[in-house]
Amino acid sequence: MATTFECPGCGETVSVEGPAGEVVPCPRCGRDIAVPPAPVVLDYAGAPSRWANHEGLADVAFIISFVGLVGLVVTEFAAIVGLIGAGLGTYVLVKSRRRPNRYGQRHWVVAAVYLGGVSVFVAIAMLII
Numbered sequence: 705m706a707t708t709f710e711c712p713g714c715g716e717t718v719s720v721e722g723p724a725g726e727v728v729p730c731p732r733c734g735r736d737i738a739v740p741p742a743p744v745v746l747d748y749a750g751a752p753s754r755w756a757n758h759e760g761l762a763d764v765a766f767i768i769s770f771v772g773l774v775g776l777v778v779t780e781f782a783a784i785v786g787l788i789g790a791g792l793g794t795y796v797l798v799k800s801r802r803r804p805n806r807y808g809q810r811h812w813v814v815a816a817v818y819l820g821g822v823s824v825f826v827a828i829a830m831l832i833i
């Protein structure tokens with residue numbers, strides 16, 4: 705496979721069949737240049753982090769919903785936070801149907817959706833009363 709690279713001296717595009725490290729003269733300026741290693745294209749195979757796997761989303765949804773519910777003590781507008789938590793929880797539930805192991809603990813998500821929903825209902829009740 706040919707390696708194509710720019711000559712560091714003159715910028716000429718050089719294409720060489722040789723292996724990386726081989727020194728070849730630039731066809732334009734004659735300078736000796738070492739063939740760089742071919743660019744390696746890696747598949748994404750990095751160590752799966754907690755966040756890359758979205759495992760934390762279940763916990764985050766629960767925490768947001770919980771904050772929304774508790775925040776109702778202060779203001780009914782905290783239901784907006786609860787709604788966000790419920791929305792995130794619903795998103796995780798839908799997503800986790802395909803990849804159940806990817807999104808963390810299911811019971812946290814279900815709790816998030818319920819808590820968020822409850823906070824919205826409580827807020828509506830607070831606004832009516």
Ligand SMILES: [Zn+2]
Pocket residue numbers: 711712713714715716730731732733734735
């Ligand atoms: Zn050159």
